[in-house]
Amino acid sequence: MNIYDIAKAAGVSIATVSRVLNGSGKVSPATREKILAIIQENNYTPNAFARGLGMGSMRTVGILCANTSDLYLSEAVFHLESKLRKSGFNSLLCCTGYDKSEKENALRLMLSKSVDAVILVGSNYIESEDSANDYIRRAARQVPVFMMNGAVKGENIYCVTCDDYSVSFELADMLLSTGSKTILFAQRNNSYSTRRMIAGIKDACAKHNAPFTDDHIANCEAGVGGVISALRGASRKVRFDTVMCFNDLLAASALKYAQQEGLDVPSQLRITGYDYSMLSLITTPLLTTVDNKVELMSHTTVDVLVHCLAKDLPVSQQTVISAAIVKGQST
Amino acid sequence: MNIYDIAKAAGVSIATVSRVLNGSGKVSPATREKILAIIQENNYTPNAFARGLGMGSMRTVGILCANTSDLYLSEAVFHLESKLRKSGFNSLLCCTGYDKSEKENALRLMLSKSVDAVILVGSNYIESEDSANDYIRRAARQVPVFMMNGAVKGENIYCVTCDDYSVSFELADMLLSTGSKTILFAQRNNSYSTRRMIAGIKDACAKHNAPFTDDHIANCEAGVGGVISALRGASRKVRFDTVMCFNDLLAASALKYAQQEGLDVPSQLRITGYDYSMLSLITTPLLTTVDNKVELMSHTTVDVLVHCLAKDLPVSQQTVISAAIVKGQST
DNA sequence: TTGTAGGCGTTATCAG
DNA sequence: CTGATAACGCCTACAA
Numbered sequence: 001m002n003i004y005d006i007a008k009a010a011g012v013s014i015a016t017v018s019r020v021l022n023g024s025g026k027v028s029p030a031t032r033e034k035i036l037a038i039i040q041e042n043n044y045t046p047n048a049f050a051r052g053l054g055m056g057s058m059r060t061v062g063i064l065c066a067n068t069s070d071l072y073l074s075e076a077v078f079h080l081e082s083k084l085r086k087s088g089f090n091s092l093l094c095c096t097g098y099d100k101s102e103k104e105n106a107l108r109l110m111l112s113k114s115v116d117a118v119i120l121v122g123s124n125y126i127e128s129e130d131s132a133n134d135y136i137r138r139a140a141r142q143v144p145v146f147m148m149n150g151a152v153k154g155e156n157i158y159c160v161t162c163d164d165y166s167v168s169f170e171l172a173d174m175l176l177s178t179g180s181k182t183i184l185f186a187q188r189n190n191s192y193s194t195r196r197m198i199a200g201i202k203d204a205c206a207k208h209n210a211p212f213t214d215d216h217i218a219n220c221e222a223g224v225g226g227v228i229s230a231l232r233g234a235s236r237k238v239r240f241d242t243v244m245c246f247n248d249l250l251a252a253s254a255l256k257y258a259q260q261e262g263l264d265v266p267s268q269l270r271i272t273g274y275d276y277s278m279l280s281l282i283t284t285p286l287l288t289t290v291d292n293k294v295e296l297m298s299h300t301t302v303d304v305l306v307h308c309l310a311k312d313l314p315v316s317q318q319t320v321i322s323a324a325i326v327k328g329q330s331t
Numbered sequence: 332m333n334i335y336d337i338a339k340a341a342g343v344s345i346a347t348v349s350r351v352l353n354g355s356g357k358v359s360p361a362t363r364e365k366i367l368a369i370i371q372e373n374n375y376t377p378n379a380f381a382r383g384l385g386m387g388s389m390r391t392v393g394i395l396c397a398n399t400s401d402l403y404l405s406e407a408v409f410h411l412e413s414k415l416r417k418s419g420f421n422s423l424l425c426c427t428g429y430d431k432s433e434k435e436n437a438l439r440l441m442l443s444k445s446v447d448a449v450i451l452v453g454s455n456y457i458e459s460e461d462s463a464n465d466y467i468r469r470a471a472r473q474v475p476v477f478m479m480n481g482a483v484k485g486e487n488i489y490c491v492t493c494d495d496y497s498v499s500f501e502l503a504d505m506l507l508s509t510g511s512k513t514i515l516f517a518q519r520n521n522s523y524s525t526r527r528m529i530a531g532i533k534d535a536c537a538k539h540n541a542p543f544t545d546d547h548i549a550n551c552e553a554g555v556g557g558v559i560s561a562l563r564g565a566s567r568k569v570r571f572d573t574v575m576c577f578n579d580l581l582a583a584s585a586l587k588y589a590q591q592e593g594l595d596v597p598s599q600l601r602i603t604g605y606d607y608s609m610l611s612l613i614t615t616p617l618l619t620t621v622d623n624k625v626e627l628m629s630h631t632t633v634d635v636l637v638h639c640l641a642k643d644l645p646v647s648q649q650t651v652i653s654a655a656i657v658k659g660q661s662t
Numbered sequence: 663t664t665g666t667a668g669g670c671g672t673t674a675t676c677a678g
Numbered sequence: 679c680t681g682a683t684a685a686c687g688c689c690t691a692c693a694a
Contacts, residue, residue, distance in 0.1 A: 002687055013665045018689060025690095026663060048445040049383035050687035053670050058380065058444070063424070067409055074405035078398055081426050090444060093394070093424040095412050113389070113421060114379040224612050252613040259615065281555050282583040284590060284615060333671055344681045349673060356674095357679055381671030384686050666693075671686105678681080 001044050009042075010035045021046060052114070060090045061305065062110035065121040066098050071277045072247060072294060076121050076148060079298030087306050089116070098124055098189060104135045111142050117305055119146045123193035126150040144308050148301045150192045151318065158308060160301045160319045162292040164193050167323040168200030168244070171272060171290065175242050175331060176208040180270055183210065184240035186218045186227065186250050194246055197274075201244060216240070220250060227253035228260065241269060242331075248273035248280045251287050255330070270331040285329030292323040332375050340373075341366045352377055383445070391421045392636065393441035396452040397429050402608045403578060403625060407452050407479060410629030418637050420447070429455055429520055435466045442473050448636055450477045454524035457481040475639050479632045481523045482649065489639060491632045491650045493623040495524050498654040499531030499575070502603060502621065506573050506662060507539040511601055514541065515571035517549045517558065517581050525577055528605075532575060547571065551581060558584035559591065572600060573662075579604035579611045582618050586661070601662040616660030623654040 003021075007014040012031060019025040020035045027035075038044075052058035063080055065073045081091045092115060096106040103125060110118055118139060125147065127133055133152045139145055140156040151159040172183055185201055187194045198217065205212035215237045220230040227250055231243065245251040251273030255265060263269040265285055273280050276291035300319055307313040334352075338345040343362060350356040351366045358366075369375075383389035394411055396404045412422045423446055427437040434456060441449055449470060456478065458464055464483045470476055471487040482490040503514055516532055518525045529548065536543035546568045551561040558581055562574065576582040582604030586596060594600040596616055604611050607622035631650055638644040 003689095004687080014688080015665060015690080016663085019664090022689080028663060031663085045443045047384070047687050048443065049380050049389065050670090051689075052380035053378070053384050053672085053687080054689045056670075060423075068399055068405045068412070069409045074399045074408075077405075077424070078400045078426050081399070081424055085425065085440075090440075091424050092391075093408070093412055093422050094416065095409050109416075109421075112376045112379060249609065249613075256613070256615075278580065279610075279613065282580075282587070282610065282614070284587075335671080345672085346674085346681055346683095347679085350680090353673080359679060362679090378671050381686090382673075384671080384688090385673045387686075664694080666691105668689105668691090670688090673685090675684080676682085678679105 001042055002047065006035065006038055006042065006044055009038045057116050058090070058114070059088055060092055060113070060115050062092045062094060062113065062115040062118045063121060064094050064096050064103070064106055064110065064118065064125070066124045067095055068093075070122075071249060071279065072275045073122050075277070075294050076298050079295050080119060080121065080148075080302060083299050083302040084305075087302060089306075100127070100132075107135060107139050111139055115143060116309060117144045117146060119148060119301060119305070120150060121148045123149045123191040124189065126152060126192035128190070128195060144305070146301055146305050146308075148297055153317075158304050158315065158317050158319075160297055160304060160321065162193075162297060163320050163322045164196035164292070165200040167290050167292070167325065168197040169204045170200075171325050172201045172204035172244065173207065174325070175244075175270060175272070176204060176210055178331075180242040181210060182216070182238065182240045183212065183242045183244055184216050184218055184231070184234055184238070185244050185246075186220055186230065186254060187246040188220050188222075188250060190219075197244075197246065211238070213238070218243075220253075224253045224256050228257045231257045242271070243269065244272045245274060247275050248277045248287060248289055251289070251330070252279050252283050255283055255285075255287075266329065266331050272331055276326050280326070280328060283330075288328040288331040289326050290323050291326050293321055297321055332373055333378065337366065337369055337373070337375055340369045388447050389421070389445070390419055391423055391444070391446050393423045393425060393444065393446040393449040394452060395425050395427050395434070395437055395441065395449065395456070397434075397455045398426050399424075401453075402580060402610065403606045404453050406608070406625050407629050410626050411450060411452065411479075411633060414630050414633040415636075418633060420637075431458070431463075438466060438470050442470060446474060447640060448475045448477060450479060450632060450636070451481060452479045454480045454522040455520065457483060457523035459521070459526060475636070477632055477636050477639075479628055484648075489635050489646065489648050489650075491628055491635060491652065493524075493628060494651050494653045495527035495623070496531040498621050498623070498656065499528040500535045501531075502656050503532045503535035503575065504538065505656070506575075506601060506603070507535060507541055509662075511573040512541060513547070513569065513571045514543065514573045514575055515547050515549055515562070515565055515569070516575050516577075517551055517561065517585060518577040519551050519553075519581060521550075528575075528577065542569070544569070549574075551584075555584045555587050559588045562588045573602070574600065575603045576605060578606050579608045579618055579620055582620070582661070583610050583614050586614055586616075586618075597660065597662050603662055607657050611657070611659060614661075619659040619662040620657050621654050622657050624652055628652055 137154040218230040218234040220227045273287040273289035280287035280289040468485040549561040549565040604618040604620035611618035611620040
């Protein structure tokens with residue numbers, strides 16, 4: 001069933017059918033009704049590929065994220081997709097994993113699907129060595145690239161980031177001002193965000209003359225066990241009375257560590273999370289965490305994207321959103 | 332840059348270019364190399380829409396789920412997307428929410444994108460009154476519909492479900508055999524799964540002469556607070572020493588309830604979750620929960636889909652996967 | 663207000 | 679092994 005069949009059944013030309021389909025041009029009410037009826041009756045839907053071919057777009061954007069199982073990413077994807085759809089875009093999802101070559105492949109794959117734009121969600125797409133980010137710049141030659149929670153400079157690349165540095169500085173500063181002597185930072189993977197957070201913590205420690213060396217960074221393997229053993233390992237190298245974590249999941253795991261070691265939280269060990277996820281509301285004690293405004297960031301990213309594609313408003317290549325500390329009972 | 336440009340540059344016809352592009356037909360090594368070089372050089376990618384138009388498919392499947400923020404759904408989406416991509420399919424994601432009309436709209440939207448198939452993830456797509464599921468049957472007239480965790484009978488509809496009834500019966504039976512006197516079931520939304528679970532619990536209660544009425548079902552509003560007040564409300568109507576929850580998030584919230592009421596878990600109140608999510612490994616005490624095999628179910632769903640579309644193997648319209656009880660410390 | 667015809671970029675079927 | 683050429687289904691000037 002195609003536009004010709006509809007036209008024939010209605011006794012008109014395909015142009016007229018197309019016009020009622022798109023609400024473009026003038027069509028007499030009588031024929032419009034007739035055509036609409038026939039469309040209904042035959043349950044006809046225009047072929048999306050043909051339309052895409054003619055118009056050069058299917059209004060689809062590619063969303064890349066490492067893993068939707070991650071609490072933060074899954075929420076971001078939810079907000080992005082919902083808002084994109086409201087703006088008339090569909091979302092092609094791709095869970096790329098954390099491996100560099102997989103990420104590159106996934107990006108290439110997306111581009112080959114002729115998406116209108118690509119959104120890179122999460123801070124895992126940025127390598128610390130800037131030249132390693134050329135794969136993003138290369139992609140940006142084909143379609144605009146939007147990064148949520150990552151920043152790369154380049155033409156046709158638009159970044160929406162959270163001010164991880166400032167809020168981490170602020171949080172560490174607050175902790176050190178209220179009794180903490182030594183901070184340990186627990187992370188899972190090195191990423192753009194972790195690097196910014198570490199910078200903030202380091203500066204706060206410097207301000208308070210608190211030690212912060214590479215030994216004050218614990219790299220955790222997956223799972224609760226991974227965090228516990230990383231913290232145990234760290235405790236053999238340095239003393240710490242505070243653990244700042246890259247996200248709430250690590251913090252919740254750190255609570256388990258405290259429990260196993262018989263350390264009371266917060267009197268003997270203070271713990272902070274990040275992301276203000278539902279986890280922070282479930283643990284005992286409730287987590288002190290950072291609200292990095294996933295929803296706002298997602299919506300902002302889509303706004304930038306929409307205006308960028310519509311070329312109806314000038315858009316900034318860099319948008320920074322500030323995060324806020326959420327006080328719980330773990331500090 | 333299209334296939335004509337490549338053909339011209341290589342001094343051949345577009346047919347030949349198409350052949351090397353698709354590895355179809357014989358092409359002399361010399362011209363193949365030459366064409367490949369030119370393709371490389373110009374960074375040419377065939378237009379996906381044109382290809383889709385010609386072949387009648389872009390190898391894309393629509394994944395519908397209520398909300399990727401849900402722990403279970405987000406993990407399902409991850410496994411589905413990953414496996415689909417390995418099988419050569421892209422995933423168009425749509426978070427439909429829980430509202431019936433939104434779900435219908437979303438389904439229609441997906442179909443209008445000419446997807447090869449649609450996957451409905453989660454038990455929220457099934458209404459208890461079967462005629463209300465006709466919107467799914469209607470969709471199945473256009474493309475095969477796959478349901479993960481929901482069952483509807485109909486042509487071109489393929490369901491992969493978890494045996495919620497049996498495992499719930501088994502769990503309730505175990506609880507009642509080991510000290511529980513009265514079970515309360517806590518749910519968030521009524522869904523296909525909850526109905527199956529309730530049936531299992533009810534039968535187990537009957538077996539043990541334990542009461543189980545409508546008052547033994549607590550409908551919880553969103554958030555930890557919603558669960559707590561629902562349980563408080565229920566406790567004013569019936570006594571219970573055990574709370575079986577629809578998922579781990581509710582169970583974790585129920586732990587908070589116990590804590591607030593000063594009830595020791597499990598000696599005074601036993602709590603069970605469902606889904607075997609990371610939450611069950613984070614709470615204190617660890618949750619007794621049910622491993623309903625998300626990954627296996629997701630992979631099975633994709634397998635069924637792939638064979639169904641390839642028509643290379645006969646596929647069953649109903650696949651049931653059994654779940655397993657995971658013992659924690661909350662019972 | 664309506665119709666005609668060309669173009670979008672592939673794939674696939676024939677001839678050669 | 680290679681080249682014309684007809685689909686694929688829609689949109690949209692341009693004509694009428």
